[in-house]
Amino acid sequence: MLLEKILADSPNDGPLHVVPSLDSSTSPKPSDAYIMQGATRERRVATYHLILAPTHACNLRCQHCYLPDHAAQTIPKGTALRLLHEWDEIAGDETPGRRGIFHVKGGEPLVYKPLSAMLQAMHSLSHLHFMMTTNGTLFSRSHWQTLASLNEASDGAVTVIVSLDGASAATHQLLRGPDSFEPTMQALHGLRERGIRTYINSVLHADNVHEIDSVIDLALNLRIAQLNFLPFVPKGFGQDMRKRQLPHRLAYEKLRESYLRLSKCHRSLLAGSLPDIVTGESNGSFTAAHECVAAYRGLLYVKPDGHAYTCPNLEAKDYSVGSVHSASLRSILDGLPELYKNLHSDGKSDRYICMGERKLYEQMRSEATQLTNLRVLQADLSDNKKRVDEMSSFCVSRNW
Numbered sequence: 591m592l593l594e595k596i597l598a599d600s601p602n603d604g605p606l607h608v609v610p611s612l613d614s615s616t617s618p619k620p621s622d623a624y625i626m627q628g629a630t631r632e633r634r635v636a637t638y639h640l641i642l643a644p645t646h647a648c649n650l651r652c653q654h655c656y657l658p659d660h661a662a663q664t665i666p667k668g669t670a671l672r673l674l675h676e677w678d679e680i681a682g683d684e685t686p687g688r689r690g691i692f693h694v695k696g697g698e699p700l701v702y703k704p705l706s707a708m709l710q711a712m713h714s715l716s717h718l719h720f721m722m723t724t725n726g727t728l729f730s731r732s733h734w735q736t737l738a739s740l741n742e743a744s745d746g747a748v749t750v751i752v753s754l755d756g757a758s759a760a761t762h763q764l765l766r767g768p769d770s771f772e773p774t775m776q777a778l779h780g781l782r783e784r785g786i787r788t789y790i791n792s793v794l795h796a797d798n799v800h801e802i803d804s805v806i807d808l809a810l811n812l813r814i815a816q817l818n819f820l821p822f823v824p825k826g827f828g829q830d831m832r833k834r835q836l837p838h839r840l841a842y843e844k845l846r847e848s849y850l851r852l853s854k855c856h857r858s859l860l861a862g863s864l865p866d867i868v869t870g871e872s873n874g875s876f877t878a879a880h881e882c883v884a885a886y887r888g889l890l891y892v893k894p895d896g897h898a899y900t901c902p903n904l905e906a907k908d909y910s911v912g913s914v915h916s917a918s919l920r921s922i923l924d925g926l927p928e929l930y931k932n933l934h935s936d937g938k939s940d941r942y943i944c945m946g947e948r949k950l951y952e953q954m955r956s957e958a959t960q961l962t963n964l965r966v967l968q969a970d971l972s973d974n975k976k977r978v979d980e981m982s983s984f985c986v987s988r989n990w
């Protein structure tokens with residue numbers, strides 16, 4: 591019944607995937623997965639998704655971190671609450687019957703003091719699903735209380751994404767530093783005990799790629815709803831470990847091997863990953879991929895200084911679509927078509943590569959190999975694929 595409702599709710603060019611999606615107006619279950627996808631012709635994401643990085647401050651100093659700094663600047667509490675209300679109204683008006691996502695990341699969201707007030711405010715909003723990406727090391731009693739109470743009151747409209755970069759303490763801590771593994775594992779258990787839908791983000795690089803299957807096993811044992819393997823992008827602090835970046839084709843192959851080893855009922859764990867999209871295309875459960883969803887209506891990323899972008903991978907000043915301190919979210923959304931034109935000014939659109947990564951490598955001329963690696967992946971996957979009129983666009987970076 592739930593699945594029938596979801597398929598009926600799906601946009602025409604959305605995938606007929608067997609995983610219930612958060613697009614549903616029906617109460618999501620803890621097993622729900624989320625695929626960030628958009629209607630290609632309308633240039634609109636199916637589920638409106640606003641990512642707020644209210645601060646870059648963080649208790650950890652991860653080697654791979656794409657942030658440029660850990661500055662203490664924050665979005666003021668009043669602004670954060672206003673953004674919640676504005677996004678609720680927009681999601682209600684523009685995606686009737688669905689819930690938009692309000693997603694807090696950072697920096698570390700658990701160091702952001704107004705987080706509790708935001709969770710309280712969510713109780714009076716009916717069109718939003720709350721999402722948060724965290725390193726999981728700083729949950730306080732009050733965080734647990736406010737999250738669990740919102741989860742219960744909203745009938746499960748809460749998803750917490752925990753970052754775990756290996757299945758063992760040694761591997762995870764290669765990036766995240768000493769004593770970070772245990773508290774993160776405790777957070778994963780705490781979320782499970784409280785019945786809060788949990789995803790894991792795991793950044794893939796040369797020194798943890800051998801643990802893909804162990805991370806999958808760990809996620810299955812913890813009943814994680816979705817496991818996002820993120821390709822490492824050498825940005826910000828992460829530039830210093832660029833030698834550990836995997837060639838894109840290799841990362842894809844490794845993930846695909848693991849995906850195909852999973853039984854069909856367990857593949858939903860990797861829903862929306864590139865192997866899942868490519869497999870779905872070949873067996874007809876996805877309409878063909880067209881391009882990434884950058885600059886599609888409904889996808890925004892707001893940084894601590896208030897500047898809005900379309901996603902965390904395209905946050906150089908040139909790509910700003912306005913500031914939340916001087917413009918409403920509606921008028922900021924209206925600037926996305928112009929940004930889309932700017933991003934596609936060369937007329938090229940790649941079906942399986944992230945526009946943010948592409949633009950980054952185009953700017954870093956010394957890193958021509960990375961651009962070549964992206965192109966190799968694009969060319970190999972595009973072989974024998976027929977272009978069709980009805981197509982969907984996806985986020986292939988999974989960096990949300």
Ligand SMILES: C[S@@+](CC[C@H](N)C(=O)[O-])C[C@H]1O[C@@H](n2cnc3c(N)ncnc32)[C@H](O)[C@@H]1O
Pocket residue numbers: 648654655656657695696697698699723724725752753791792793820821822823824825828989
């Ligand atoms: C910037 S962090 C912010 C939230 C929180 N502090 C955390 O670590 O989960 C958001 C996500 O981006 C991932 N990430 C950070 N740097 C990255 C990079 N250079 N390439 C790919 N993903 C990265 C993190 O591992 C995390 O899952």
Ligand code: SF4
Pocket residue numbers: 648649650651652654655656657696697698725
């Ligand atoms: S990846 Fe997250 S936890 Fe690590 S330094 Fe960056 S913001 Fe902090």
